[in-house]
Amino acid sequence: MTLQEAPPITALLDPETVQSIADEIWPTLVGDGEAFVPVPVAPPAEVVSAWVTISGPWNGAVVLTCAPATAGALAESVLMTRPPTVVDDEDVADALGELANVLGGNIKSVLPGPSSLGLPQIGSAPTTGRLDDVCRVNGQWRGQSLTITVQGATQALHPSGTEVPQ
Amino acid sequence: MRALVIDDSRAMRRIVGSILKDFGFEVREAGDGQQALDALQEGKAEGWVPDLCCIDWNMPVMDGLQFVVAVRANPELRQVTLMMVTTESETGQIVKALAAGAHEYLIKPFTADALRDKLALLGLLPEEVSA
Amino acid sequence: MTLTATSFDWVRQLVHRESAIVLQPGKEYLVEARLLPMAQQRGMSGVSELVESVRNRPDPATTRRIVEALTTNETSWFRDGDPFTALTSTVLPQLLAARRPDERLQIWSAACSSGQEAYTIAMLLADALPNAPTRVSITATDLSQQMVERTRAGRFSQLEVNRGLPATMLVRHFTRSGNEWEIAPALRRMITASECNLAAPLPRMGPFDVVYLRNVLIYFDLPTKQAILTRVRQLMRPDGWLFLGAAETTLGVDENWERVVLGRGSAYRPRKGA
Structure with a gap:
């Protein structure tokens, strides 16, 4: 395969692929019978994000974004905590980060490799610079807004200056 | 049976650990490869050698692959079974981990049944739960 | 678009009858997630529409697929080695x-x-x-x-x-x-x-x-x-x-x-x- 024939990143990674990965993660990691439903609901006013970076032939980040309360509920579900046990901030960061990590690792595997995965980070937004959205799935979990975004240069498979076939 | 669960996510340590406990394992935890090597060292002093290490790949300080190499370089730990439990799932990486000396490879996300299947393959399940 | 109680109940009874598997109340999300692709494939707005259409016009092939989608458990490779x-x-x-x-x-x-x-x-x-x-x-x-x-x-x-x-x-x-x-x-x-x-x-x-x-x-x-x-x-x-x-x-x-x-x-x- 010549460089000119390399597929654009969007040909390898579409919302259906991201959804199929989420379909495997939610019932296993979040809990039996849980699902990431790809039907958008109103976005929350305040958000928290967890993300991992991907570095290799393609550079970008996989980001999971939701309201802080949703992040807390996700952590409770992942950790299978039952009242009166409560999750603390560190638990929430850890669980949300692990979800981003598992999403990121599986998304990385459908992209050209070899590439490496960064450690999970958490904050209001990724600090990976201004990146385009390659793919974004706005969905919900237990009725709460949840967004999975893959960010990165859409033409990064080509060396700079190479024309990308349309 | 004894297991050392090595993962920088405590949520993941708790998930893997609780499944292993259900199968009768005595479980210790470590947050990265270096902590795991320290835990093995400490364990040796008290006669605690794990039968199994479940090893995440991406961790701070020392990653899972470096840990596998370090354990394989130590003849005293030859009988310890090493299983990667990671979201890394490129074919090349699985090959690399196996070549470094990992015995099995479980990809995240996984179900408790999938972990049980791997334990069965490795001969680490007590008879009564292997059926 | 969410699954109606009647639809969920119908699916529960169907799955129980055909597979003896019990879908507990609260598993609406599971039904929604597993059946949504089937509904979308058929150009329907949601799972309830899919369920209603099968209830109104019995269709063994679709019914079987619904049961399969909800009961499929991954088989082991070296099952009982x-x-x-x-x-x-x-x-x-x-x-x-x-x-x-x-x-x-x-x-x-x-x-x-x-x-x-x-x-x-x-x-x-x-x-x-x-x-x-x-x-x-x-x-x-x-x-x-x-x-x-x-x-x-x-x-x-x-x-x-x-x-x-x-x-x-x-x-x-x-x-x-x-x-x-x-x-x-x-x-x-x-x-x-x-x-x-x-x-x-x-x-x-x-x-x-x-x-x-x-x-x-x-x-x-x-x-x-x-x-x-x-x-x-x-x-x-x-x-x-x-x-x-x-x-x-x-x-x-x-x-x-x-x-x-x-x-x-x-x-x-x-x-x-x-």
């Missing part, structure tokens, strides 16, 4: 010694589901015999057309390859294809998949040297079990081998079989003169 250990350690050497080099060994995976059993056999034989693709043919059958298509495709999800497939075999015999893993074409060509109802007269097949008929008989009553075992025996070579599920036996069902202990498990062989 003994019948596979026995294949390479005992059965294969004996068959190779008994057959001419140009005789193709025929193996039948009689309830192949999504193909894990048939491909496990193919991988083991490919690792044991350099000429496996020309020396062995594997017939894989299932009642469900969807399962037959899945077996033909030889593509498995991440969760499926996680179920008891040794990592060394995964990297040796599969390549990644998007989010899935695809079996090597040479192994896929060893397998012929078709629909087959074991409870009805069987099509002309075989004669088989080895038959895997595991975890099927448990679903049938005694006369049907006997009929199935008789029909299977008629498609087998006299010195063939039958593997049943760990909880199944021919003892007390059909006396035309001889039980042979192989390692920790057992196999059954047609009784001489039967």
Whole structure:
């Protein structure tokens, strides 16, 4: 395969692929019978994000974004905590980060490799610079807004200056 | 049976650990490869050698692959079974981990049944739960 | 668009009737997630519309797919490893010694589901015999057309390859294809998949040297079990081998079989003169 024939990143990674990965993660990691439903609901006013970076032939980040309360509920579900046990901030960061990590690792595997995965980070937004959205799935979990975004240069498979076939 | 669960996510340590406990394992935890090597060292002093290490790949300080190499370089730990439990799932990486000396490879996300299947393959399940 | 209580209840009852699996209240999300792709495929707005359409116009094919979507559990590759250990350690050497080099060994995976059993056999034989693709043919059958298509495709999800497939075999015999893993074409060509109802007269097949008929008989009553075992025996070579599920036996069902202990498990062989 010549460089000119390399597929654009969007040909390898579409919302259906991201959804199929989420379909495997939610019932296993979040809990039996849980699902990431790809039907958008109103976005929350305040958000928290967890993300991992991907570095290799393609550079970008996989980001999971939701309201802080949703992040807390996700952590409770992942950790299978039952009242009166409560999750603390560190638990929430850890669980949300692990979800981003598992999403990121599986998304990385459908992209050209070899590439490496960064450690999970958490904050209001990724600090990976201004990146385009390659793919974004706005969905919900237990009725709460949840967004999975893959960010990165859409033409990064080509060396700079190479024309990308349309 | 004894297991050392090595993962920088405590949520993941708790998930893997609780499944292993259900199968009768005595479980210790470590947050990265270096902590795991320290835990093995400490364990040796008290006669605690794990039968199994479940090893995440991406961790701070020392990653899972470096840990596998370090354990394989130590003849005293030859009988310890090493299983990667990671979201890394490129074919090349699985090959690399196996070549470094990992015995099995479980990809995240996984179900408790999938972990049980791997334990069965490795001969680490007590008879009564292997059926 | 959310699933109505009536739709959920209808699905619960259907799944319970067809599979004995109980969907607890609160599993609406599960139903929603598993059935949404089917609804979308049919250009419907949501799962409730799908359920309503099947309720109003009964459609066995769609009903069966609904049950399958909600009950499909990933099958293990080396599920109860003994019948596979026995294949390479005992059965294969004996068959190779008994057959001419140009005789193709025929193996039948009689309830192949999504193909894990048939491909496990193919991988083991490919690792044991350099000429496996020309020396062995594997017939894989299932009642469900969807399962037959899945077996033909030889593509498995991440969760499926996680179920008891040794990592060394995964990297040796599969390549990644998007989010899935695809079996090597040479192994896929060893397998012929078709629909087959074991409870009805069987099509002309075989004669088989080895038959895997595991975890099927448990679903049938005694006369049907006997009929199935008789029909299977008629498609087998006299010195063939039958593997049943760990909880199944021919003892007390059909006396035309001889039980042979192989390692920790057992196999059954047609009784001489039967």
